[in-house]
Amino acid sequence: MRHLAILGSTGSIGTNTLAVAAEHPDQFEVVALAAGTNVEEMVRQVNRFRPRLVSMATKEAAEAVRSRVDAGVKVMWGDEGVLSVATHPDADYVVSALVGSRGLRPTLAAIEAGKAIGLANKETLVTAGHIVKKAAERAGVTIYPIDSEHSAIFQCLNGERHKDVHRIILTASGGAFRDWTREQLAEATPEAALKHPNWSMGAKVTIDSATMMNKGLEVIEAHWLFDLPYDRIEVVIHPESIIHSMVEFVDGAVMAQLGTPDMRVPIQYALTYPKRLSLSTKRLDWIELGSLHFRRADFDRYPCLRMAYEAGRIGGTMPTVLNAANEVAVERFLAREISFLEMEKVIERVMERHQPITEPSLEAIDEADRWARSVAYDDRVCV
Numbered sequence: 001m002r003h004l005a006i007l008g009s010t011g012s013i014g015t016n017t018l019a020v021a022a023e024h025p026d027q028f029e030v031v032a033l034a035a036g037t038n039v040e041e042m043v044r045q046v047n048r049f050r051p052r053l054v055s056m057a058t059k060e061a062a063e064a065v066r067s068r069v070d071a072g073v074k075v076m077w078g079d080e081g082v083l084s085v086a087t088h089p090d091a092d093y094v095v096s097a098l099v100g101s102r103g104l105r106p107t108l109a110a111i112e113a114g115k116a117i118g119l120a121n122k123e124t125l126v127t128a129g130h131i132v133k134k135a136a137e138r139a140g141v142t143i144y145p146i147d148s149e150h151s152a153i154f155q156c157l158n159g160e161r162h163k164d165v166h167r168i169i170l171t172a173s174g175g176a177f178r179d180w181t182r183e184q185l186a187e188a189t190p191e192a193a194l195k196h197p198n199w200s201m202g203a204k205v206t207i208d209s210a211t212m213m214n215k216g217l218e219v220i221e222a223h224w225l226f227d228l229p230y231d232r233i234e235v236v237i238h239p240e241s242i243i244h245s246m247v248e249f250v251d252g253a254v255m256a257q258l259g260t261p262d263m264r265v266p267i268q269y270a271l272t273y274p275k276r277l278s279l280s281t282k283r284l285d286w287i288e289l290g291s292l293h294f295r296r297a298d299f300d301r302y303p304c305l306r307m308a309y310e311a312g313r314i315g316g317t318m319p320t321v322l323n324a325a326n327e328v329a330v331e332r333f334l335a336r337e338i339s340f341l342e343m344e345k346v347i348e349r350v351m352e353r354h355q356p357i358t359e360p361s362l363e364a365i366d367e368a369d370r371w372a373r374s375v376a377y378d379d380r381v382c383v
């Protein structure tokens with residue numbers, strides 16, 4: 001039996017994690033939940049899963065939840081609340097599924113408290129990979145990947161020797177605009193960008209998918225998770241999202257993991273590893289599928305992917321800055337303050353202005369994150 005704490009329980013990964021828990025009530029107990037401001041969904045989750053502790057982002061949201069749930073459920077809010085969920089003494093496994101670099105501190109706290117981690121929040125590894133890795137090694141904690149590509153690689157590796165891996169190949173759907181020209185992208189709206197061709201996900205990762213920054217963040221995430229240099233991590237566009245990623249070994253053999261695009265599969269694998277449990281997911285129909293397609297992920301067409309490789313290779317605080325500038329750019333695009341193509345301009349300008357620090361401390365990461373956000377909010381970076 002796993003005793004779960006879920007950070008971001010009301011989101012896309014959070015609700016899929018609870019769907020997995022509901023399918024196997026004998027395997028999972030839900031101990032603690034943290035979310036932002038979605039009171040309705042949190043109240044539903046409390047009534048359904050009876051956690052001991054919940055936390056909301058604001059005092060107002062916490063009070064609204066408290067007024068509608070059993071008095072036995074402890075309701076907290078803010079940083080203290082989310083850290084208490086991440087370190088709840090009765091939880092042995094924390095699903096890290098907040099969105100953005102706000103996931104870093106609670107994930108680190110969970111690691112330091114010795115919890116096993118199911119990691120969906122890729123921004124945590126992008127912004128502070130070296131710190132998170134060292135903390136996990138120190139605490140003897142395993143980080144199980146939830147991101148579908150990384151779960152695929154984890155499944156393909158399946159005990160193979162690290163030195164036998166030649167390269168890993170991350171597949172990318174190409175996002176909502178994969179068939180649009182750069183000229184058409186100038187007119188892209190948030191509504192159109194939010195229509196992912198294959199996956200149903202939260203807004204931020206869906207926009208990242210349309211710019212291919214998602215794949216860029218995943219390249220950096222893979223670097224930390226699998227301890228591989230950037231020239232052995234490649235990206236190929238695969239519009240169907242059926243092959244979730246591949247590993248090529250030194251002898252030329254390639255292992256791929258396939259399945260319908262359903263996040264419950266990688267979530268459940270991360271929760272039950274090394275066991276597999278049954279799951280009510282749609283099975284692949286090979287005849288209906290017919291064929292699979294692949295295209296080059298061109299850096300001129302997808303500058304965000306190029307910038308992520310650059311940031312990863314530079315290292316230090318540069319990935320932190322890439323990530324923070326991207327978070328602000330996505331927020332501003334969704335608020336209609338900047339256009340689709342201005343997002344990449346913002347990120348590029350912020351990176352150009354940054355003098356990276358090597359081996360940054362957590363405080364230096366916070367400082368770089370704050371600095372990048374303030375520059376990315378400045379309208380002069382878009383012109």
Ligand SMILES: NC(=O)C1=CN([C@@H]2O[C@H](COP(=O)(O)OP(=O)(O)OC[C@H]3O[C@@H](n4cnc5c(N)ncnc54)[C@H](OP(=O)(O)O)[C@@H]3O)[C@@H](O)[C@H]2O)C=CC1
Nearest residue numbers: 008010011012013035036037038057098099120121201202
């Ligand atoms: N969705 C997917 O299929 C995949 C997602 N990922 C990654 O997983 C992470 C989560 O993505 P996704 O589930 O799509 O995101 P969502 O936007 O759907 O969910 C985000 C969660 O974070 C909570 N949240 C937001 N702001 C705060 C805050 N200030 N304090 C506390 N909680 C907050 C939200 O709460 P509320 O809604 O209550 O405000 C919600 O529970 C991201 O890093 C994403 O890149 C990776 C692979 C696939």
Ligand SMILES: CC(=O)[C@@H](O)[C@H](O)COP(=O)(O)O
Nearest residue numbers: 147148172173174175209214
């Ligand atoms: C489901 C998942 O893991 C997402 O991160 C997904 O990868 C998005 O797809 P693309 O970035 O390939 O469009």
Ligand SMILES: [Mn+2]
Nearest residue numbers: 147148149218
């Ligand atoms: Mn992914």
